[in-house]
Amino acid sequence: MVELESLFKLHYGLCILGSTKDEAVNGCIANTIFQVTPEPPMIAVSLNTESLTNEYILKSGTFTVSILSEQAPMPMIGKFGFRSGRDINKFENVNYRTGRTGGPIVLDDAVAFIEAQVKQRVDILTHTLFIAQIVACETMNDEAVPMTYAYYRDVKHGRTPRSAATYIKTK
Amino acid sequence: MVELESLFKLHYGLCILGSTKDEAVNGCIANTIFQVTPEPPMIAVSLNTESLTNEYILKSGTFTVSILSEQAPMPMIGKFGFRSGRDINKFENVNYRTGRTGGPIVLDDAVAFIEAQVKQRVDILTHTLFIAQIVACETMNDEAVPMTYAYYRDVKHGRTPRSAATYIKTK
Numbered sequence: 001m002v003e004l005e006s007l008f009k010l011h012y013g014l015c016i017l018g019s020t021k022d023e024a025v026n027g028c029i030a031n032t033i034f035q036v037t038p039e040p041p042m043i044a045v046s047l048n049t050e051s052l053t054n055e056y057i058l059k060s061g062t063f064t065v066s067i068l069s070e071q072a073p074m075p076m077i078g079k080f081g082f083r084s085g086r087d088i089n090k091f092e093n094v095n096y097r098t099g100r101t102g103g104p105i106v107l108d109d110a111v112a113f114i115e116a117q118v119k120q121r122v123d124i125l126t127h128t129l130f131i132a133q134i135v136a137c138e139t140m141n142d143e144a145v146p147m148t149y150a151y152y153r154d155v156k157h158g159r160t161p162r163s164a165a166t167y168i169k170t171k
Numbered sequence: 172m173v174e175l176e177s178l179f180k181l182h183y184g185l186c187i188l189g190s191t192k193d194e195a196v197n198g199c200i201a202n203t204i205f206q207v208t209p210e211p212p213m214i215a216v217s218l219n220t221e222s223l224t225n226e227y228i229l230k231s232g233t234f235t236v237s238i239l240s241e242q243a244p245m246p247m248i249g250k251f252g253f254r255s256g257r258d259i260n261k262f263e264n265v266n267y268r269t270g271r272t273g274g275p276i277v278l279d280d281a282v283a284f285i286e287a288q289v290k291q292r293v294d295i296l297t298h299t300l301f302i303a304q305i306v307a308c309e310t311m312n313d314e315a316v317p318m319t320y321a322y323y324r325d326v327k328h329g330r331t332p333r334s335a336a337t338y339i340k341t342k
Contacts (some may be wrong), residue, residue, distance in 0.1 A: 006207055006310040008284040009238045009317045013182030033206045035178055036217040037298045038338040044215070045299065046207040069178045113198040115209040122293055124302055127208045129215065131295055139177040146180045148319060 004168045012074070012149040012166065016080055016110070017045060018064040019056035025091050027104055028053045029081035031149045032165045033065055033114075041134045042053045043116055046127045046165040053086040054128055057118065063132065064103035065114040066096075069144035072109035074156055082161055100136055111146045113127040127165055173341045181338065183320040187251050187281070188216060190227035191273040196262050198275055199224045200252035202320045203336045204236055204285075212305045214287055217298045222271040224258040225299055228289065233276035234303065236285040237267075240315035244281035245327055253332055271307055275331070281308040283310045284319045298336055 018027035032046040043062070047054045057063045068077070095107045102118055105113045116132035123129075149166070153160040160167050189198035203217040216234070218225045228234045239248070251261055266278045276284045287303035295302075320337070323329040331338050 001213075001309050002305060003306055004212060004305075005287070005308045006283040006308045007212065007305075009184070009310065010186075010204060010206065010304060011182050011184035011317060011319045012205060013180070015181075032207060034203045034205055034217070035179060035181065035337045036203060036300060037336060038333070039297070040174075041175060041178065041339075042295060044217070046205070046215070047185060083331040090222055114178070120293065120295070122291065122300075122302070123172050124213060124291070125208050125212070129293075129300075129302070131293070131300070134173060134175075134178075136172045137177045138172050139180065146182060146321075148182045150317075162209070165208060167207045168212075 005170060007084050007166070007168060008150070008153070009140065014068045014147040014149055014152050016066040016068065016106050017047065017053055018066065018104040019057050019060055019062065021056040021059045025055050025104040026052050026085035027080055027090060029077060036131060042119065042131060043114065043133045043134060044129055046124070048163040049126060049128055050163065057130055060102065061118045062103055063116055063130065064099050064102035064105055065105035066110040067112045069109050069111045069141065070147045070151060071144060072147060074158065076109070077158060111141045111144050113137065115124050176341060177337060178322070178337070179321070180239060185239045185320055185323050186237055186238065187237040187277050187317040188218065188232055189237065189275040190224055190233065192227040196275040197223050197227050197256035198251055198261060200248060201324040202260035213290065213302060214285065214305060215300055215302045217295070217300050220297060220299055221334065228301055231273065232289045233274055234287055234301065235270050235272065235276055237277035237281040238283045239318050240280050240282045240312065241318045241322060242315060243259045243318060245329065247280070248329060282312045282315050284308065
């Protein structure tokens with residue numbers, strides 16, 4: 001039996017994945033970010049091929065990850081998760097700084113950030129898996145609790161766009 | 172700055188990754204399992220090249236994931252995480268059944284399972300990333316809470332072997 005809702009039992013964190021292109025910045029919500037090797041430390045992320053952030057990562061070869069806390073406001077998550085950077089400037093009114101890779105690091109409601117340089121790209125149907133070496137990472141708030149995807153769904157009653165790697169059609 | 176301990180802010184779930192070879196079964200602890208595409212549903216896992224489970228997955232082309240609950244006992248996690256299937260039969264005294272792929276599905280202290288067929292393999296230094304299509308998945312216990320890696324470390328005071336994708340040398 002393939003009962004896809006059981007995949008909700010897999011834990012993820014909620015992050016803003018950012019990148020840059022010609023001094024513009026863009027980002028989107030991503031939860032499928034995980035470490036793949038310990039030394040040198042590499043991470044992977046799966047991202048829809050049609051997202052503008054994907055285009056920026058292809059162009060710059062780098063991305064940033066801002067790991068969100070449980071306090072991250074739903075309107076901000078909604079903007080990064082459901083709107084496109086082709087229509088709006090998502091970072092307008094967001095407190096962020098530019099990292100060493102040129103990508104955006106969210107300063108409010110983030111517990112830590114990672115900056116990474118892409119080493120390998122794997123095409124998987126509708127998504128691209130970027131495998132990247134960490135070039136910077138730092139804790140910004142050691143008191144706040146990073147938000148799990150389960151917390152986002154069950155406590156915050158957050159939804160998931162169809163384009164997401166973990167989108168599951170529920171009854 | 173590369174402050175690797177900030178990577179602990181990324182959330183993961185704790186799972187037993189299993190596979191089979193010539194009717195033998197083996198498994199190990201893995202937390203780096205995540206969905207990469209929604210339709211058809213595919214998952215990826217990063218696994219040390221030297222682990223016996225890696226050898227079994229290469230041979231069978233399939234793997235199972237048993238997602239552990241917060242109640243999973245530490246001795247069981249220790250056995251699957253720190254011992255090698257080359258030395259002991261890890262599934263001795265473990266309540267499990269054989270899935271449709273022939274791999275082991277842990278029945279006690281697991282909230283859900285996934286069975287998957289490998290479609291792509293990516294070598295990343297010390298680890299192999301297996302990208303696989305889900306052929307079965309089911310919730311076994313909808314009441315129990317799946318264990319996060321943070322819960323394993325902070326509440327259960329669990330350790331991580333050096334061979335793990337998320338091993339970080341702490342001070």
